[in-house]
Amino acid sequence: IVLVHGWFGFEKIGPLDYFYGVKPALEADGHRVVIATLDPFNGLAVRGKQLLGLALAALAATGSARVNLLAHSQGGVDARWVASQLPSRIGAVLTVATPHLGDRLADAMLGKAPGFTVALAQALAAALGRPVWGDLAKDPDLEASFQTISTEGMTAFNQACPDLPEVSYFSVGGRSN
Numbered sequence: 001i002v003l004v005h006g007w008f009g010f011e012k013i014g015p016l017d018y019f020y021g022v023k024p025a026l027e028a029d030g031h032r033v034v035i036a037t038l039d040p041f042n043g044l045a046v047r048g049k050q051l052l053g054l055a056l057a058a059l060a061a062t063g064s065a066r067v068n069l070l071a072h073s074q075g076g077v078d079a080r081w082v083a084s085q086l087p088s089r090i091g092a093v094l095t096v097a098t099p100h101l102g103d104r105l106a107d108a109m110l111g112k113a114p115g116f117t118v119a120l121a122q123a124l125a126a127a128l129g130r131p132v133w134g135d136l137a138k139d140p141d142l143e144a145s146f147q148t149i150s151t152e153g154m155t156a157f158n159q160a161c162p163d164l165p166e167v168s169y170f171s172v173g174g175r176s177n
Contacts, residue, residue, distance in 0.1 A: 001026055001033045002058055004051060006073025006097075007145070009040040022070070034058050038078065043144030044157075047074070048081040055082055059089055066091035073097055074149055076171075077157065083169075084161040092168040100158070100171065102151030109146045 003019045010018055023033045036054050038047045055067050068091045069079035076098025083090040099106070107113035147153050163169050 001031050001068045001070055002036055002051075002055060003033060004036045004069055004071035004075035004079050005038065006071075006075045007040060009036075009038050011035045011037065019072075032058075032062055032064075036075070038075070039141065041139075041142045041145045043148040044078065044081050046141075046144070047078045048085075051075075051078045052082050052085055055086065055089070065089070068092045068094070070094045071096065071098065073099070074145060076100070077148060077154070080161055080163075080169075081157075083164065083167045087164045087166040090167045092170065094170040094172070096172045097174065098171065099149045099154060102154040103149045104151070106146040106150040106153075110143075110150055112150065112152070 003022060005018050008018075010016075012018070019035065023035060026033045034054065036051055038050045051069075055069070058064075058067050066089055069082065071079035071093070073096075076093070076095030077100075079093045079095065083093050104113055148157070
């Protein structure tokens with residue numbers, strides 16, 4: 001099983017465990033578990049290829065016929081892309097809170113949604129620890145991430161990478177106020 005993160009991308013920072021308790025619980029059930037470390041902010045051209053390499057390495061290291069991908073947020077998009085590249089080697093893709101239909105915040109950050117302001121972009125950039133900017137062109141990695149999960153980006157992705165019969169797909173989501 002490969003656990004795939006969304007933004008920021010870490011296994012553990014001090015007391016913060018990205019997949020809190022998931023890895024030890026799966027290992028206690030006898031599973032081999034790898035935590036992916038992908039570029040924290042980027043698009044499929046970078047993150048997808050990184051995950052593909054990690055999935056192939058996990059398959060080679062374990063001798064397993066298939067790997068399962070358990071992914072959060074943008075990591076779910078990366079996992080679905082990997083499944084489209086290696087359908088005979090992916091057993092299942094389980095996504096948690098993945099923006100399969102696009103993300104309105106990404107649309108706003110790209111200036112493609114009502115209510116977009118430079119102040120919003122600057123506040124989000126600061127919260128993400130990125131340079132404070134009013135123009136995404138100054139942070140191409142973050143822009144690539146927003147392009148990937150935007151409504152337009154996910155519409156194109158869903159057409160290019162439909163679910164395949166060789167792979168089992170599961171999605172868990174929620175809603176908050």
